[in-house]
Amino acid sequence: SQIERRKIMEQSPDMHNAEISKRLGKRWKLLKDSDKIPFIREAERLRLKHMADY
Template structure:
């Protein structure tokens, strides 16, 4: 399941792509990483909560799942 950064970046990536449709994906990713690091903890809370909800749903949907890198 997605972590908090992934939940947030999915939303923010769309905004960036609307403003700069020709920007390369690598550049978008760099910008998102920098912006996430600068985001105050209190602004990250909704995304942390959503990531936790997704994690719990994934555990319920796939109780026997084992991460295999």
């Protein structure tokens, strides 16, 4: 979502963070479950790394 957030901010620099978050949430809901898998796996990897580090 960080990459998508940057894209939106570049296209609409005056848009508030809350509106950007809403748009990202809508995009996420429209994704098929199979398209979400890489993101879910990366989130889990980062969660485990964080737990190991702290």
